[in-house]
Amino acid sequence: MERTVVLVKPDGVQRGLIGDIISRFERKGLHLIGLKMISLWDALLDEWYAHHKEKPFFAGLKQFMMSAPVVAMVWQGPTSAAVIRKMVGPTRASEAETGTIRGDFALSTQYNIIHASETGDIAKKEIELMFRPEELFDWDKTDLSHIVASEEK
Numbered sequence: 001m002e003r004t005v006v007l008v009k010p011d012g013v014q015r016g017l018i019g020d021i022i023s024r025f026e027r028k029g030l031h032l033i034g035l036k037m038i039s040l041w042d043a044l045l046d047e048w049y050a051h052h053k054e055k056p057f058f059a060g061l062k063q064f065m066m067s068a069p070v071v072a073m074v075w076q077g078p079t080s081a082a083v084i085r086k087m088v089g090p091t092r093a094s095e096a097e098t099g100t101i102r103g104d105f106a107l108s109t110q111y112n113i114i115h116a117s118e119t120g121d122i123a124k125k126e127i128e129l130m131f132r133p134e135e136l137f138d139w140d141k142t143d144l145s146h147i148v149a150s151e152e153k
């Protein structure tokens, strides 16, 4: 089982899309392990987006990510990073397929509503940056036996 971090970015929060986004992952059968609203800060975003540090959009991206709180979540499931990235669609929302979150709700590259970890390994680092251990819940989701076969766990 793999964990993935999702952020509903400030544009998604401002536009009232938190519920729609959570609902899609719940209906898919993913397991919600952590959920909180949080205002991000400059030093955290320097680490979070370290791989974009040299990009021309870096300063604007950080400003945007601090313009309102985000809703941070951890979702668990088999190959959850790849599954969630497929549900989210590509960074350039204008190119995202209808049926994906970005394809249905966004048009922009910066204002693309949602962040999702690229891989399970990157998610581990993002969980450490975004959540304290006591904010994660290893609860027994009783309908999992109807969603994931035991050999897929």
Ligand code: CMP
Pocket: 052, 057, 061, 091, 109, 110, 111, 112, 114, 115, 116
């Ligand atoms: P994401 O792919 O989740 O993480 C990096 C973010 O940087 C990306 O979403 C966008 O919000 C933003 N971003 C990426 N490319 C550009 C760009 N060319 N111009 C502005 N923002 C960008």
